[in-house]
Amino acid sequence: MTQSATPAVLIEDLRFAYARKSPPVLDIAQFRVDPGERVFLRGASGSGKSTLLGVIAGILDVSHGRIEALGTDMAHADAATRDQTRAERLGVIFQMFNLLPYLPVGENVMLPCRFSAGRARATKVNGGPAADARRLLSRLELDPAEYWNAASRSLSVGQQQRVAAARALIGQPSLILADEPTSALDTDRRDRFIALLLEECASSGAALLFVSHDGGLAPHFDRALDLSEINRAGTGETA
Amino acid sequence: MSRFPLPRLALRSVLNRRATALLTALTVAISVTLFLGVEKVRHGARASFENTISGTDLIVGARSSPINLLLYSIFHIGDPTNAISWQSYEAVSGAPSVAWTVPISLGDSHRGFRVVGTDNRFFEHYKYANRRDLEFENGGPLEDTFSAVIGARVADELGYEVGGELIVAHGGGEFSFVQHDQNPFTLTGILAPTGTPVDRSVFVRLDGLDAIHDGAGPGEDHAGDAHTEDDHAHAEPDQITAFLVGLDHPAAALRLQRQVNTYPDEALQAIIPGMALVQLWSVIGAAETTLTLIAAFVVLTGLVSILTAILTSLNERRREMAILRALGARPHHIFALLVSEAALLALAGAVLGTALTYGLLAVLAPVLEARYAILIAQLWPGLYDLAIVAAVTGAAALLGAFPAWRAYRNSLADGMTIRV
Numbered sequence: 001m002t003q004s005a006t007p008a009v010l011i012e013d014l015r016f017a018y019a020r021k022s023p024p025v026l027d028i029a030q031f032r033v034d035p036g037e038r039v040f041l042r043g044a045s046g047s048g049k050s051t052l053l054g055v056i057a058g059i060l061d062v063s064h065g066r067i068e069a070l071g072t073d074m075a076h077a078d079a080a081t082r083d084q085t086r087a088e089r090l091g092v093i094f095q096m097f098n099l100l101p102y103l104p105v106g107e108n109v110m111l112p113c114r115f116s117a118g119r120a121r122a123t124k125v126n127g128g129p130a131a132d133a134r135r136l137l138s139r140l141e142l143d144p145a146e147y148w149n150a151a152s153r154s155l156s157v158g159q160q161q162r163v164a165a166a167r168a169l170i171g172q173p174s175l176i177l178a179d180e181p182t183s184a185l186d187t188d189r190r191d192r193f194i195a196l197l198l199e200e201c202a203s204s205g206a207a208l209l210f211v212s213h214d215g216g217l218a219p220h221f222d223r224a225l226d227l228s229e230i231n232r233a234g235t236g237e238t239a
Numbered sequence: 240m241s242r243f244p245l246p247r248l249a250l251r252s253v254l255n256r257r258a259t260a261l262l263t264a265l266t267v268a269i270s271v272t273l274f275l276g277v278e279k280v281r282h283g284a285r286a287s288f289e290n291t292i293s294g295t296d297l298i299v300g301a302r303s304s305p306i307n308l309l310l311y312s313i314f315h316i317g318d319p320t321n322a323i324s325w326q327s328y329e330a331v332s333g334a335p336s337v338a339w340t341v342p343i344s345l346g347d348s349h350r351g352f353r354v355v356g357t358d359n360r361f362f363e364h365y366k367y368a369n370r371r372d373l374e375f376e377n378g379g380p381l382e383d384t385f386s387a388v389i390g391a392r393v394a395d396e397l398g399y400e401v402g403g404e405l406i407v408a409h410g411g412g413e414f415s416f417v418q419h420d421q422n423p424f425t426l427t428g429i430l431a432p433t434g435t436p437v438d439r440s441v442f443v444r445l446d447g448l449d450a451i452h453d454g455a456g457p458g459e460d461h462a463g464d465a466h467t468e469d470d471h472a473h474a475e476p477d478q479i480t481a482f483l484v485g486l487d488h489p490a491a492a493l494r495l496q497r498q499v500n501t502y503p504d505e506a507l508q509a510i511i512p513g514m515a516l517v518q519l520w521s522v523i524g525a526a527e528t529t530l531t532l533i534a535a536f537v538v539l540t541g542l543v544s545i546l547t548a549i550l551t552s553l554n555e556r557r558r559e560m561a562i563l564r565a566l567g568a569r570p571h572h573i574f575a576l577l578v579s580e581a582a583l584l585a586l587a588g589a590v591l592g593t594a595l596t597y598g599l600l601a602v603l604a605p606v607l608e609a610r611y612a613i614l615i616a617q618l619w620p621g622l623y624d625l626a627i628v629a630a631v632t633g634a635a636a637l638l639g640a641f642p643a644w645r646a647y648r649n650s651l652a653d654g655m656t657i658r659v
Contacts, residue, residue: 059564080569087567094565097558100248102255114244115567 006071008175008207009033009056014065014075015233016055025051027233028065035174038198038208042215043227049211052227053177056209057090058082070174087116091168091206093197095180098164099152106148109133109166112173119171129170136166140196158189162196169200176201178210182217194220243572249579252559256552260584263548267588268595270541271631274534275596275624281527283613288520291435292512294366296492299323299331299499300481302506306522309515312343312481315353315436319345322478327505331484334498336491339364341483344445344476347407352393354407354441356448356479362388364485367435377401378428381444387424388442391432401426407443407451434608445476484509542635545584549577549642553649560650573650574643581639582632589628593620 011031017024025048033039043049054060055067058074059082067074072085086092091112099108113120113129123132134144140162147155147163155163161181168176178197182190194210198220201208210221218224253260292313300308301321310316332340341364344356355361359380362373378401381388389399399405404423424443432438486492492511499509560573568576600615607613 057565083567083569086565090567092565094562098562100251100559100562102251107251111244112566114247 005035007032007068008035008037008070009209010066010068011056012066014055014062014067016051016060016062016064018051024233026055026231028052028230029232031230033175033207033209036202036205036207038201038222039210040218040221040224041209041211041227042213042218042224043211043231044213047227048231048233049213049227050179052231053092053179053209053211057086057092057177059086084116087112088118089174091170091173091176093161093164093168093176093178093181096157096160096184098167099155099160101151101153104149104151105137105142105155105163106130106133106144108152108163109137109170111167112170116171119173122171132170133166136169136200137163139200140166141192142166157184158193161185161193165193165197165200169204169206172204172206174206176206176208178208180212181210182212183214190217191220243568243575245572245575245579248563249576249583252576253580253583256548259548259552260587263545263584264588264591266544267538267541267585267631267635268591270534270537271589271592271627272595272599274531274538275593275627276599277530277534278623279596279600279615279617280607280613281530283607283615285520285527286616287434287613289516290368292366292516293368294364294370294485295483295512296486296489297484297496297499297509298481298512298515299328299484299507299509302500302508305508305510305515306519308481308508308510309512309519311345312483313436313512315345315440319480321506322480323482323507324478324505325475327502327507328479328482330502330504331482331495331499331507334495336487336495337484338487339485341365342445342479343481343483344448344478345480347448347451349393349405349407349441350397352390352397352439352441353436354443354448356443356445356476358444361442361483362430364483365437367433367437371433373433373437374431375428376431378426380428381442382427384444384447384450385424386427386444386447388428388430389426390430390438390440392438393441394429399426399429401429405441407441407448445479449476538631541588542585542631542638545581545588545635546638546641548584549581549639550645553577553642553646556646557649560646564650570647570650574640574647577643577646578636578639581642582636585635586628586632589631593624593628596624 009032011028014026014028014031015024016026041049041052051060055062056069056074058069058072058077062075065075069085070089072081074082074085077085099105100111103111110129110133113123120129123129126132126135134148137144137147142159142162147159152160152163161184164181168178176197181197182193185193194217198208208221210217211227298308298312300312301319301323303320307317307320311319328340328342331337339360341360342357343361345353347354347356362375362380365373367373376391376394378388387405389405393399397405403426405426406423424447430437484495486495496509496511499507563573563576564570597618597620600618604615604618607615
């Protein structure tokens with residue numbers, strides 16, 4: 001293993017269960033995402049994909065094993081440190097309903113900069129949070145002039161997902177976690193969305209961990225693997 | 240450092256649910272209006288009550304109950320149980336340490352206003368609030384037998400002016416079947432407003448009252464009559480309703496009170512106004528407390544409506560909480576967000592309620608004063624109102640802890656997975 005850079009994600013001997021006595025949802029011996037690497041992780045519904053992302057993001061408490069996100073020990077660090085790492089260095093895109101309904105598009109995109117001074121500072125190279133948000137929106141093919149003040153719920157699902165991508169990318173996070181972000185999109189929009197997302201990750205140097213049940217997306221990525229290959233707990237469980 | 244844009248999010252989130260938020264805040268506003276309104280009127284009523292009579296050491300009337308005597312003689316509420324004889328009045332007047340006395344004779348009315356038979360000593364000795372004297376706005380005291388002085392409210396409502404005439408009817412109601420219409424009284428004076436029942440009174444001379452009951456006309460002036468004429472026509476009446484007593488020094492009040500109460504020739508009763516007021520207020524106080532309690536419960540209902548509104552929205556907002564968590568919000572941020580939403584709604588409601596209260600008071604104060612002699616002293620929000628706004632907001636924040644706790648638990652359990 002190279003020591004050149006801190007891995008974006010490093011998991012060793014991880015076990016996770018929602019309750020102490022329930023069977024583990026995750027039981028992963030080894031998993032790693034390198035900095036800037038774009039990884040596709042396929043998994044059926046209920047196989048623990050979202051749980052894995054929650055664990056990596058430091059939202060779910062892990063009792064057993066080692067898990068690092070961008071060098072932060074998400075298994076042992078206190079909750080404040082984990083929350084801070086997430087605010088400063090992670091971007092998350094959900095399956096749908098990514099946006100706060102009461103904030104207009106522009107505010108939604110800039111939100112991470114309000115949570116994190118580091119993210120706000122990182123936008124300075126692009127002229128500050130607002131300028132960077134506009135830049136990202138146009139890169140994701142949403143004209144800021146038209147959409148900046150638009151109500152989030154007035155957007156189509158595809159547009160909402162692109163706004164979510166812009167929000168995840170603002171302030172140059174080092175790792176983007178995407179949880180089935182294309183499942184509500186039709187094939188054309190799906191491919192376009194992925195292309196844009198990959199492009200932006202590449203230009204900002206962020207690593208991307210993209211989980212989906214749709215194996216057809218695999219060719220877009222640097223590396224693709226099936227959750228069942230690494231998760232011993234998920235085998236035999238489909239929903 | 241991770242920061243949480245709490246006020247911004249709370250405000251935007253509340254504004255997003257505008258209709259619900261508005262209704263919830265309105266519920267709080269109405270409850271706060273009720274509470275503050277009750278408090279204002281309560282304090283106003285109490286102040287007006289306590290300010291009604293001052294500087295009188297004793298009130299003497301027929302034996303009934305102290306409250307009853309106080310009510311009919313000073314507040315003009317209810318009817319006198321019995322009259323007392325002029326002889327008794329003179330006997331008490333002549334007692335040592337008595338500085339002055341003012342006889343009062345009730346039982347007649349003029350277009351809904353009580354007619355008080357008395358003499359000019361009333362205007363000299365009756366004091367209200369902090370020993371304030373009665374003042375004439377127009378004209379002056381009583382002159383001949385058929386002269387009258389009226390209170391400010393009577394003048395206002397009936398549009399009377401000095402020099403005009405009025406007719407007295409028998410009985411205390413607004414409409415009376417027995418009109419002494421052959422006896423017009425001439426107005427000699429109008430009193431300045433006092434905020435007491437004086438404003439709603441018509442004052443005439445005792446012999447004036449006697450004269451109309453005897454059927455004498457205004458041509459027959461009894462003022463200078465000697466005692467040689469028949470019994471009913473002389474300047475001094477047979478009986479009066481009550482009289483006010485002023486003493487050389489107040490310390491003599493208790494002794495004189497005891498003497499009056501044990502007066503052998505007639506069943507008399509003397510009361511010390513201050514003590515009777517306290518006694519009366521203790522009776523009203525129970526109702527007053529109940530009223531405050533009811534108003535407080537209405538405020539509580541308003542606060543619970545905030546709780547309901549937030550709890551109802553909680554499930555549909557689990558996504559929102561998960562998004563916030565993913566952005567770096569800590570569980571206690573979620574807690575703080577919901578608590579501040581509750582506080583925000585309550586604050587808006589309480590401020591609106593306070594504004595509503597004072598708006599209503601500005602409109603209603605003249606009516607309260609005119610109709611019920613309740614003077615609202617303060618027509619601008621003060622420290623007390625600020626305290627109420629703070630208390631309501633604080634209580635809402637406290638109650639908001641309940642949905643906030645649930646959201647906090649949810650956000651821990653849900654993680655980033657949005658399950659709905």
